[in-house]
Each structure stands twice: as C-alpha cells, then as structure tokens.
Amino acid sequence: MVAACPFPANHGSPASIREMSEALVRQGHEVHIVTYPIKEDIPVDARVDIHRVHVPFLRNCGVKVGPSYEKFLFDPLMVIKLVWTIWKYKIDVIHAHNYEGALVGWLAKLFTGRPMLYNAVNSMADELPTYNFIKPKRFAVWLGEFLDNVVPRTGDFVTVVSDSLKTFLLGKKVPESRVVVVPAGVNLDMFDQGSGERVREKHGLQGRPLVVYTGTLEQFQRIDYLLQAMRDVVREMPEACLLLVGNIPHKANQALYTDMAASLGIGQSVRFIDSVSLDELPDYLAAADVTVVPRPECPGHPVKLLNYMAAGRPVVSFEGGAKGLHHMYNGYLVNDHDTAAFGEGVVALLRDPELAASLGRHARSTITGHFDWDTLTQGIVLIYWMMLEKRYDAAAHSELARYLHTDYLLRFVERDLPLSEGHTGSRVDRRQSSDRIGFAERRQVTFVGAEPLPQLNVKKSDGPAAEDPPIAGVSKVKARTC
Known part of the structure; x- marks a missing residue:
C-alpha cells in the first residue's frame, strides 16, 4: 500500500487504507504500507507492516489535509523506500492511493516492473484550487486538470470510490475494462x-x-x-x-x-x-x-x-x-x-x-452487506489476480461481480413486483415528506445492475479466511501488496 499521507489518521483516505489493510491481513494476505513519518495514536493490526520515510531535521509535522511543503521532501523518499520494500519483501502488487501515491507508485513500477492498482478517491481540478496553496488559482486549476488526465493512466487497473468518479475517468478515455467501483468500506x-x-x-x-x-x-x-x-x-x-x-x-x-x-x-x-x-x-x-x-x-x-x-x-x-x-x-x-x-x-x-x-x-x-470491508477486499484481491495474470476480459469481470456491484446507484423495487420492474426514479419533491415515507416503507432498496451480494465465508478472527469456491482460472489468490 502506498499511503502518501499521514498514517494512521482519523480522516478519509488514511482511515480507509487502515481498514482495507486490516481486512486483507485477516484474509491471510501480506500487507506492507509505505507512508509518511506523520501519524496519530490509532492502533493498527500488528500483522500490517508499516515502513516510514524519515527526514531527521523535520520535527513536529502535524497531520494536515492537502498540499504542504513537507511533501516535496517526503514523496521522493517514498519512491526510494517503496522500491526497497518491493525488492526486500518480494512484493507482488503495488496498491497506490490518491494522486501523490499514484505518482510514487508509478515511479516504483518503472524500476521494479510490478503491476500497480490505483485507487482514485477524487478529481483534482475542482479540489486543488480550494487549498489556496498554489498561486495563481488559474495555475492550480490547470495543474489539477493535467493531473486528472495523466495520473489515472499510470495504473494497470483503477478502482474508484463512486460511480460519478468512474464516469469522470471514462470521459478521460481510461479504458472501461480497467476501471471498477470499489466504494469506501465501513465498520x-x-x-x-x-x-x-x-x-x-x-x-x-x-x-x-x-x-x-x-x-x-x-x-x-x-x-x-x-x-x-x-x-x-x-x-x-x-x-x-x-x-x-x-x-x-x-x-x-x-x-x-x-x-x-x-x-x-x-x-x-x-x-x-x-x-x-x-x-x-x-x-x-x-x-x-x-x-x-x-x-x-x-x-x-x-x-x-x-x-x-x-x-x-x-x-x-x-x-x-x-x-x-x-x-x-x-x-x-x-x-x-x-x-x-x-x-x-x-x-x-x-x-x-x-x-x-x-x-x-x-x-x-x-x-449492510454491501459496504463491509471483508466483502470489498475479496473483490480487491481478485483485481490483484487480474493484474498479475493480465486478465481483463469479460470472464474475469464476471468473477469480480461476485463481490463488487456493477455500480452502486440505488433504485427502488416494489416488494410485490419482480426485480426487473424496478426503476431508478428521480428525486421526489422534498415537501411530500409525510406521504412519501409511508410509500417508501412498501418498497425495498437495491442497486442498479446487481443482485444482493452473497454471504461470504470470511473468518473474523486471527488467521486467514476460510476457503471460498474456486475462482475461474486460479485455485487460490494470495498476494503480497505494498
């Protein structure tokens, strides 16, 4: 895992990286996290190996969100630390998070030849100017647009946290066969x-x-x-x-x-x-x-x-x-x-x-049952296998659908109608509250293009998860990820 951010930390991406990594080690995989020296006092599963870069003359760098001057020192050191970790521990897959992580991971990929999964959580053109770090703002917008066009192409595969972000990347000509929605999980x-x-x-x-x-x-x-x-x-x-x-x-x-x-x-x-x-x-x-x-x-x-x-x-x-x-x-x-x-x-x-x-x-x-990490990470492991085997065909995506929905858009389905007769519907007038809630109680919610996920046999205690039915073309997926 490439976490070009404070880790662990109690917000957004660092929290997701921690919970994702802990779910992966529960399933028997070996996870190494390469990250900054900045952290909060949050426990992390002892089976997750954490490797930090160090800058001796930098002290008391608190947790920050967004760009900062320290990152100009941390990120080049991250590349060196990541390459060293990959070679020393014989890492199979690079899993990079956010823009800085993707750039660090891409450079390490060039040195090591390891495939890289890029986890996209935002677009940069709309977010970068709001930090008021890069001046003038017009240049921040241009740089954000440049990164939006370049960074997603550095990965062998891309996971995105929402359907709207997937649509955004497809508009940037990222191949649809290399993009799948993996929402952030929750405990x-x-x-x-x-x-x-x-x-x-x-x-x-x-x-x-x-x-x-x-x-x-x-x-x-x-x-x-x-x-x-x-x-x-x-x-x-x-x-x-x-x-x-x-x-x-x-x-x-x-x-x-x-x-x-x-x-x-x-x-x-x-x-x-x-x-x-x-x-x-x-x-x-x-x-x-x-x-x-x-x-x-x-x-x-x-x-x-x-x-x-x-x-x-x-x-x-x-x-x-x-x-x-x-x-x-x-x-x-x-x-x-x-x-x-x-x-x-x-x-x-x-x-x-x-x-x-x-x-x-x-x-x-x-x-419940759709955003739990144990389900989502089994889909992520299949993506690791797809990259290692260079399998991006329909059959591989069919296996992936066992754990991940085609998309995560909601629709209503009448309880007394077949699933095929449901519809997405538009937003209803907010002033119809009292009538609407009685109507909603008669309906069930599901996701467009997907059946409910099966209950996976994931062991929640120490040690690897119990075996699931074999995946087409591979008897067992076990990965070392960094």
Whole structure:
C-alpha cells in the first residue's frame, strides 16, 4: 500500500487504507504500507507492516489535509523506500492511493516492473484550487486538470470510490475494462455502542436539537453553505445547535468560519470541536438529531457519509455528495447549492423525529452487506489476480461481480413486483415528506445492475479466511501488496 499521507489518521483516505489493510491481513494476505513519518495514536493490526520515510531535521509535522511543503521532501523518499520494500519483501502488487501515491507508485513500477492498482478517491481540478496553496488559482486549476488526465493512466487497473468518479475517468478515455467501483468500506460494529448522552453532558447540550458535521474544515467541504443553511434553521428553531466535529485542527479556517457564523447572527449556535479521536466519533454521531453533508461537488464517496449511515443517523445532503442515498428513503436530498432548501431539510427532520428515525434505519440497512470491508477486499484481491495474470476480459469481470456491484446507484423495487420492474426514479419533491415515507416503507432498496451480494465465508478472527469456491482460472489468490 502506498499511503502518501499521514498514517494512521482519523480522516478519509488514511482511515480507509487502515481498514482495507486490516481486512486483507485477516484474509491471510501480506500487507506492507509505505507512508509518511506523520501519524496519530490509532492502533493498527500488528500483522500490517508499516515502513516510514524519515527526514531527521523535520520535527513536529502535524497531520494536515492537502498540499504542504513537507511533501516535496517526503514523496521522493517514498519512491526510494517503496522500491526497497518491493525488492526486500518480494512484493507482488503495488496498491497506490490518491494522486501523490499514484505518482510514487508509478515511479516504483518503472524500476521494479510490478503491476500497480490505483485507487482514485477524487478529481483534482475542482479540489486543488480550494487549498489556496498554489498561486495563481488559474495555475492550480490547470495543474489539477493535467493531473486528472495523466495520473489515472499510470495504473494497470483503477478502482474508484463512486460511480460519478468512474464516469469522470471514462470521459478521460481510461479504458472501461480497467476501471471498477470499489466504494469506501465501513465498520458497522464500531457505531453500535455510541453514547450521545456522554457528548451532550460534556458540552452542556442536554435537550437541544443537534445538527452534526464531522470532518475537516477545508474550503472544498463548503462549510460556508452549511452556516448559511444553519442561519435559516436557527430562525425557525432558536435552540438548535451545530457541532462541527473534527480531528485535525485548522486554525485559519476555524477563525474564518467563526467570523462568518457571527456575521450571520448564529455565533452562539455553532460549536467547533476539534481533536476528536476515532474512539469518540460514535458518541458524537449518537448525539446527532441530524447529520449533514454540505458539499455539492463531490466525485468521490464521503467517508463521513458512510459513518453517518453506519450510525443510523438521518442525513441531509446536497445531491452531489449523496452517494448511496435516495431522497426520502434513506436520506433527505436537496438541489446542489440551494442553501435555503438545505435548511428546510434540517428543520423538517428536527421537527419530525419519526421520519428522521426511519431515514436513519434505512441508511444503515442500505450499507449492510454491501459496504463491509471483508466483502470489498475479496473483490480487491481478485483485481490483484487480474493484474498479475493480465486478465481483463469479460470472464474475469464476471468473477469480480461476485463481490463488487456493477455500480452502486440505488433504485427502488416494489416488494410485490419482480426485480426487473424496478426503476431508478428521480428525486421526489422534498415537501411530500409525510406521504412519501409511508410509500417508501412498501418498497425495498437495491442497486442498479446487481443482485444482493452473497454471504461470504470470511473468518473474523486471527488467521486467514476460510476457503471460498474456486475462482475461474486460479485455485487460490494470495498476494503480497505494498
């Protein structure tokens, strides 16, 4: 695994890399992670080998999201460390995550000849300019577009975390036979024991309606939209409170949004909670009456959204960030950039706890059996085999469909109709809440182009997983990945 980022860390890609690696070693594979010297105090399965680059004169580099000057030192050293690790441990496959990881992995691939799987989680043209790191902004946009065109071609195979990102890469002429959707997974058990009362008592919020956002304060997350929507919420429900829960302090952006909240007249209704550990996250989600995804342009799959769904919390989201959600079935969706409608959605769920609870239950049931790491990583192992055997034909993709859906778009199917008579449907008017939820209870949710996944015989304790039926053309897949 090439993790050109802090690792382990409690956000986005580092969290997914950790959980993916732990699932792979549970299945008996050997996993090495090449990464930065920066980390958080989060336990990682001891069977995962971690190799860090070191820069002796750099001290106290905290966890950051996005570009930084340290990366200009770390990334060249990552190439050397990766090549050394591949040769020393006889690695079979390079599995690179994100843009920096792909570039590091590609250079190591040139030296070692090992096949590389690139895991794409975002597009860069829309995200890179928001960090305000590269000036002028026009150059940041150009560089992002250049990377979007070049980086996906460095991999022998590409996994993407959402269907919209797959469509984006196909538009960049990446061969369809080399791209498959593998959404970020989630650990459902982690959210079963959250205590919302503990959080409410800690922050003196007993009895107040709580809206919770978890994640970073980077500008592409559109916290400005969330604050504008919250102004409308507070106007309707003065006791409502927004918690912005993060694990990575961002003093500049926190100051920016603190001033913005004050200018909107909601300064007393917004709380910033930073340095929240992974162990505390279930408590904050359990405390939430409503959770929010305020990002409209989101080609990837927000990990925060998976956490919300796993915790069974009702979600209000712009359509662009609502991966895996269907309006009024397992979430409340509004048109992108419409902050007034976003605020209406939050108020609607705060005022209708029965509706909110139903959306939360459906959200959790949607991901159960479809987004668990033990299933997803068996599909990833098949991709390793496809690269090693150079098999990208229809038969190989047919085997892959045993573990991964053709896509992860939702549709409704009437319970009393055959599966073939279902339809995807468009977003229903958000004002039909009370009628719509009764209608939704009569339907089941499934994924376009795919049957429910089979229950896989994956051993959850130490040691390799139990044997599954043989894969066409190979009796057993076991890989060393780096």
